[in-house]
Amino acid sequence: MSEAPATGGKRPNPYAKRLMWPVLVLAALIAVNIAVTGFDFIVPEVNDGRLGGAFVNILRRSAPLLLIALGMTLVIATKGIDLSVGAVYAIGAAIACQMIIGAEDQTATGLVLGAVALALAVTAAIGAWNGVMVAHFGVQPIVATLILMIAGRGIAQLVTGGQIPKVQDASPFTELGRGELLTVPVPIWIAALVLAALALLTRRTALGMLLESVGGNPEASRLAGIRAKGITVLVYLVCALCAGLAGLIGAANLGSADANNGGLWIELDAILAVVIGGTALLGGRFFLLGTTIGVVIIGTLEDTIINVGLSSQWQFTAKAIVVFIVALLQSPGFRAWVLKPFKRRPAPAPAEEAMSK
């Protein structure tokens, strides 16, 4: 934070403003839950040396979505989109589980590390392929990634042979989803580390500026000497890698990989989280912290529906209503329209308005 003035004194200001509305909505959701279930909702508890409680559970379950949404934020910053993340999630989970159940001793650490490495390598390769299609072959991002969105689950099914491979509970692989480190659940660690790493990489180096520049105007960036193609391939690779990691956490949590349902529609939730967080789909400016809050909003919402006592049929409608509210709050036009009757215009206002025209 001490370095903030170096990047320009005014920079944190619009950032905080962008974050304000999602934070308010999240606070409102948490307030509703506390009102219904009491302060137990927000206060963490320790079970068997492991942090638990409703809100910690929400954070733990949100980890896969957060990983994917962070990758998606970077892709969207380059004016792209990655629809294949849900399928890549399934592929990552399928490869790791299938490799582990194929071995004689499922508890061997080397085997688990190998399975994780293989899954991540394959998903990274898939991401690189997406990036090459977009950057070098000029295929539109939505088309390039749609192909794998449709075919990817088929690939995952081929890997698992149409079955749902179940890993033994004793295998250290399950620690990725169920374990804890210093009482904090492992998925939360992983998500926090990836968030920190991406934030540092994009905010403490020139990479973030290059990304925004590529998304804002690819041609001008190229003329300015930025290797736009390399950066594009890199963000798709990172996005798929995040999706693969998310798949591993999801599979480890359940001890199984479901090629059909693992990460189903997670791409849409990820895009929602990015938008809730204030990143425009037009590319350019991106907000990793905003995305994080968006993810927590989505995760909290699912619990809220159960806590408030709404039936399952309400799930999608409630989600739609909250996203609608956030989108409206973020629209300056809507805010001005709502606040108009309450605003007593000071004398110099008309002059300001005229000037702005």
Add this chain to the structure above:
Amino acid sequence: MKTLTIPTFLKGEPPVLKKVLAGIGAGALLFGLTACGGGDGEGGADEGLVVGFAQVGAESAWRTANSTSVQDAAAADDRIAELKFVDAQQEQERQISAIRDFITQQVDVIVLAPVVETGWTDVLQEAEDAGIPVILADRGIEAADEDLYTTRLGSDFVAEGRSAGEWAVQTFADDADGTKILELQGTTGSAPANDRNAGFFEVLDAEGLNYELVDSQSGNFTAEEGKAVMETFITTHALDGIDLLYAHNDEMGLGAIQAIEEAGFKPGEDIQIIIVDGSKAGFQAGVDGKLNYIVECNPVFGEQLMDVVVQVANGDDVEKFTPVEEGVFDATQFEAELPNRQF
């Protein structure tokens, strides 16, 4: 009849070859049509029946066992020339387009395992207009469309719910302070979810069990959502006073068992658990003492289905509903039954 299969493997061929083959296919189609029209299906019957099967997906071990059973039975059966198998990945849209494809390909019989109960009127009417009989496998559809299918072969989900309810009534009859129940429902709007719920509470109400349904949410028949919903149940209601968890299928129940264990409780002891389905994994959990009662939902009905398909194709009279044989198992029977499980 076999010639009609050409268009399906055209997918992925180079364009030129595709056109040529399409021409041959179209010619063959015409030939097939005239053959059918002239011989009144007799010529087709010699070569065997072509059956289109729109399966729900591969969402659970139960479903994969069901798909395997149907595919194996069709392959082994001389009366069946070909089974066109479509995996709809749990989407009604895919099933509807699969049925339209079957109609275009002029299959002899369509078998449908509907994802949801509603919204079938139009496409089943199209099948009827094309003169192709429809058999429902496993799940049912809403009563208003009853005339649009010939018969349904499958599990009696209401009976399954009743079996679960009867065990709950026996087990908790002496529970003075009332039985507190959590329910993990299947996919919202699906027949097994609706019927297993209805049958269960029908028995509880009829027998006058003093119970309270603490919460009931959909876990969408998957382990992932079953576990997530159970975690929220535990943080919201706490498990201390809860007597019974009723899960509409194995996967959700097994996910919930994980959540209960991770919260520091003993599934099967601190909270009694009923699951419907009875997969190997489910029975294994029963042998480990983690659940208390299994209501079987038998997926291995491929051979029975082929008999019904042939009867329907021959125009024989069939009952509107043919139940699949199913059992119930309590803690004393888990170990003996485990080796018999096929999925």
